[in-house]
Amino acid sequence: MKLVRHLWPLLVALMLMYMFHRSWGVIPPLGKLFNPFVGFLQNAEQGSGIRDGEIVLAGLRGAVTVWYDDNAVPHIFAQNDDDLYFAQGYVIAKDRLWQMEFYSLVAAGRLTEVVGPGALEYDRYNRRIGMARTAANITEKLKNDTVANRILTAYAAGVNAYIDQLAARDLPVEYKLLNYKPERWSPYKSILMLMNMRHTLSGGSYDYRLTNVLTEYGPDVMADLFPDYPAIESPIVPQGTPWAFSPLAVPAAPNVVAAPPDTTLLAFHVPEPRPEVGSNNWAVGGRKSATGLPILANDPHLQLTLPSIWYQMQLSSPNENVYGVALPGTPAIIIGFNKDVAWGVTNTGSDVMDFYRIRFRDATLRTYWHDGQWKPTTRYIETYRMKDGSKVLDTLYYTHQGPIVYHEKRSTNYSSNIPVGYAMRWIANETDGADLLTFHYLNRATDYEDYREALTYFTAPAQNFVFSSNGGDIAIVSNGKLPLKWKEQGKYLLDGTLGAHDWQGWIPREQNPGVKNPPRGFVSSANQFPADTTYPYYLDWRFAHSSRAIRINERLDAMMHATADSLRVLQNDNYNVDARRILPRLLTSLALNDSIRQSAEYAALARWNYRNDADAVGASIFENWLDDLLRGIWGDEFPAEKRLLYPSLDRTFELINNEPGAKWFDRVDTPDTIETIDDIVHGSFKTAMAKLRERFGELSARTWAWANVKQTRIAHLVPNFTSFGRKNILNGGGSGVVNATSRTHGPSWRMVVQLDTDWPVAYGLYPGGQSGNPGSKYYDNMIDRWAAGQLDTLLFMKRVDEQSERLLHRTSLKPKNQ
Amino acid sequence: MLYILILLLGGAFSYFGPWWTIAPVSFVICFCLPQKPSAAFWTSAFAGVTLWVGYSVYLHIGADTDLTARVAGIFTAGVPALADMPAIALVVILATLVVAPVSGFAGLAGVKIRQLIRSSL
Incomplete structure (x- = not known):
């Protein structure tokens, strides 16, 4: 009793310490978090948060100087390439460690380890599409590639040098909130980062819904409503450009082109190709520029996040001096320029993900039928570790095509639009090539030949690499491994028992679509068709809607004496080509209805100048109406619950403008009446306006302004951390205009580079900040300038001892034992 | 005296130690310096709160961004x-709710363990 009377305060104290030491569900460890000596307040930075001085690092061979400029951009000067990549890893980790590790956990399907079982289905999906295994295989192969292996190893050593000297109080605040610690970095994790990009940019498919359309309506309707080339297009390689190669024989299409599911069980969801994940790039040649030398521009559109997906830096060694943006976790500069050349990327978006219906011998799934014989599957056991240390096991089977992503229906599956028992062939699971070497060699390229050589290392996701040099060349190539397919191969779900349904090899790399110094004086891309119908190979039946491409090419065609600022203005162009194409016809139709013609909404739309500017009410009306219009036309024949795909915008617009009597305008659910296009136009307009009034009240210039209706936001990577993101960013744009800023996606980096025989002048910025720390003033400092369409002048240093008042801090990295 | 000692030593050790450093500091000081149990509890709690809240407010005011x-x-x-409460107030309240009982009970435990050992001798 006496013991209890004297010991209870100690027990209470220990219990409290335990309680506040760990996280409980979503409640973070309160003790660690609110102790000001180690908690989040240690991340609240005074001033720039960057210190001048010297840091000794084991693993460096020579001294490295890092200058930080007034935007916290590091300029790294190393004496050899190993030290350069080491320092790149170190410096990026210092600003973005949590983010890069988070991405690597996503790609590896390991989020459960830091956020708990809630992420299990997301992890299972990422694991079962094969990303982690492929990353491991690529890493293993790259060990034999001396150049790539050295880069990856040096980079990882740099990241680890930072992790090793990281005190608990300096941990990024997300670790403190989620209560875990960083693991050591490795080359494998850098490859995982690249897998994320493969997934984001080539991880979509229409195959299932198109197969349903084929089953429902047959090949004639398919050919009519889902043609293999749009009515209006402005392809990347200008129409009429001759193909300077002899093509391979294209395999003949088999009699059977689709394998509809023999079950109604749906297993998982593959996102559709996302129209908002697109990008713009172009280069104007000397004939069109004010300087007589090329100017290049690029703005990749991705989901807008904090910390930002990109990180600006300058990398300099005796072998290169390059500036641009890097992906945190990956060596080299991905989009950038050096003294002689500039380059940028947009996604090519060809069909590189196909699904095969597999016929198993029995329920063990050990054997499957292919090309006349039984073949064994390969089996893997996946282990998922939970935050509390417990484990979940999962079995995954592979055929020669790839993983059977899900072989059983489970109600918990992430979400569903792919039938059970289909194997996936996906470019992201190719293990040859060395994507990062493309960037390594582009970083040090001096001319067109270097650029073409660098491109040969690249596998996926296929990108339209735009290029310009101060030698006067401009070029663009849809680069990456592209499967050699019969016409329309993979437009539908495929039959895994037929050898003819396998991918038939590859398009020879030098025959990928591309053009150098075209007569029109510029090259450009906006994710549209790489080439017109004269291109001898089948790439896909559909690419991104052509509206951005059409506008860019019109503007560049008309442009003379172009300056960097002309290209900046084009990046921010809000002109809505779709409105120009379709709105006159729609307004004529609307005017037939008296109540609509007299409405304020009609008046605003009729007055609209087709620009998705921030204050445009017409843009709000048009953009919101479009969804209801599509639903009005297609919703009856292609209902969502039947999982059928709507025809494309291009086909719909053609129908409205040129085939107003088409049967598709008549609603199938009203057998007694025949609706016309006008009925659909009126009905959908009223529905859309009612929704807008419900959300924003009666029409007013302020509340119905496009920026207010669109409400662009930039969220933190952890969805729950809403206060770490930015909301209500007021700007124009839209997914179909050149300034492709939608609610959640947009230009994730804007760059304009004016080449020069002496020294280039470059501009750029991205919607975020260099620091990943929400407690830094460089966390989101570029967002307002980005929203206003401004660009920063980039400080591209010639030498380490160059003087500039923009250089604020100098950090010397010194090797140990010297 | 007790208050000043916990504050000073607590501050010094917290700079290097884990978040719960204040607990052993309060425990040891209250073990070494004879106190009434209630005084040990309240003084330890109050010193812990002063330390955490004081340093928190200092860091908050000195910061260039409102991480708080x-x-x-x-x-x-x-x-x-x-949501309408000033953020720093919420932080002060939560810090207090953590450090006050941890430091207080640790101080009280110091006195009680001392009593236990003394009465056992």
């Missing part, structure tokens, strides 16, 4: 009633 508001926002996201 961002972190507090995570806690108040689902609770609109708390």
